Amino acid sequence: MRLLTYLSATLLFMSGCGQQNNTTPEEVAIDSNIVTLTEAQFKNAAITTGKVEQKQISTSLKLNGKIDVPPQNMISVSVPLGGYLKSTNLLPGMHIKKGQVIGTVEDQQYVQLQQDYLTAKTKINYLENEYNRQKDLNKSQASSDKIFQQSEADYRSQLVLISALKQKLAIAGINVNSISETKIIKSVNIYSPISGYVSKVNVNIGKYVTPTEVLFELIDPSNIHLALKVFERDLDKLYVGQFLLAYMNNEQGKKHKCKIMMIGKDLSEDRNTDVLCYFENYDQRLIPGTYMNAEIQVKNTPATAIPSEAIVEYEGKQFTFISKGKNTFEMVGVNTGENDNGYTAITFVNNSNIENQEFVFKGAYSLLMMIKNKEE
Structure with a gap:
């Protein structure tokens, strides 16, 4: 019986010793936001440290706006005298050149206009001769002043009529030098006044159009610009000649380099103005009307900065780690500023001096996980 009791006591002692041997001799020791690593943990975390640097940090201003065209670059094409649209091959988005035929219109009024002009031009010879004859007769008192004045009025009225008909033909697009008694045209061509592209086509072949009706809408892209909305507080950060990068929401990787050419001088009710x-x-x-975003590097300011990867976020706040001795680190709150080229400007939340602190540059996230997991 005594032997059995002795063996039981021995087994219990050995079991207790076995439990003690399972305890790791080196463990993470924490105190609030302080963590101490073992040599193995320090090596596995690949932690590197360093001190803050004075960097020139660029401030980035993000804006939005849309592509716009000045009024002088938006062309509405109509036919001054109207008529039936005989032909056109225009489609929205099609590129055109200045002087290109973009449509043909025909109507009997073009024939009548040419007839009137050619008739008036033919009659002028008779009126001119009659005027000269009455002038000579009047000098010799062989003709009355009334008859001479009437012949002069008829002649000069005919000159006015010819000049007016000539201008009407020019407006209609008919060259008076290309018509004659045996050559009268019934249709006129519509020519593009600009080089650009077609925005809208409002008619179809065979439709009768009036002089006030817009057939085509054209856009000259030479002065297309990006109009950005800038609030009053940011205006002093911009200047004419400054460069920026613009992009569309669905093509953020495609950057378009732009240059500021004009800054608005009046503010809207929302306290913003247009920057062209x-x-x-x-x-x-x-195309005009497309909404775009823009980023502008507005200025370089000196700042105390550390690598951006040295800063971790937890519960909506920013933290970094500073060295407190061999393999011991403390998590401290920081205020972050602008970031540029992988560096972020910082200050301590409690406004402490950070110039001589040794910061964890790499491995900050691993330290955060060790602290929070241990707390849990």
Whole structure:
């Protein structure tokens, strides 16, 4: 019986010793936001440290706006005398050149206009001769002043009529030098006044159009610009000649370089104004009305900065780690500023001096996980 009791006591002692041997001799020791690593943990976390640096940090201003065209670059094409649209091959988005035939219109009034002009031109010879004859007769008192004045009025009235008909033909697009008694045209061509592209086609072949009706709408892309909305508080950060990068929401990887050409001088009710920017290389896929975003590097300011990867976020706040001795680190709150080229400007939340602190540059996230997991 005594032997059995001795063996039981021995087994219990050995079991207790076995439990003690399972305890790791080196463990993470924490105190609030302080963590101490073992040599193995320090090596596995690949932690590197360093001190803050004085960097020139660029401030980025983000804006939005849309592509716009000045009024003088939006052309509405109509026919001064109206008529039936005989032909056109225009489609929205089609590119055109200045002087290109974009449509043909015909109507009997063009025939009548040419007839009136040619008739008036033929009659002028008779009226001119009669005027000269009455002038000579009047000098010799062989004709009355009344008859001479009437012949002069008829002659000069005919000159006015010819001049007016000539201008009407020019407005209609008919060259008077290309018509004659045996050559009268019934249709006129419509020519593009600009080089650009077609915005709208409002008619179809065979339709009768009036002089006030717009057939085509054309856009000259030479002055297409990006109009950005800028609030009053940001106006002092911009200047004429400043460069920026613009992009569309669905093509954020495609950047378009622009240059500020004009800054508005009046503010809207929302306290903003338009800043006009021209594209250095205009992409013809960008059409007026398209909304775009823009980023502007507005200024370089000196700042105390550390690598951005040294800053971790937890519960909506920013933290970094500073060295407190061998393999011991403390998590401290920081205020972050602008970031540029992988560096972020910082200050301590408690406004402490950070110049001589040793910061964790790499491995900050691993330290955060060790602290929070241990707390849980």
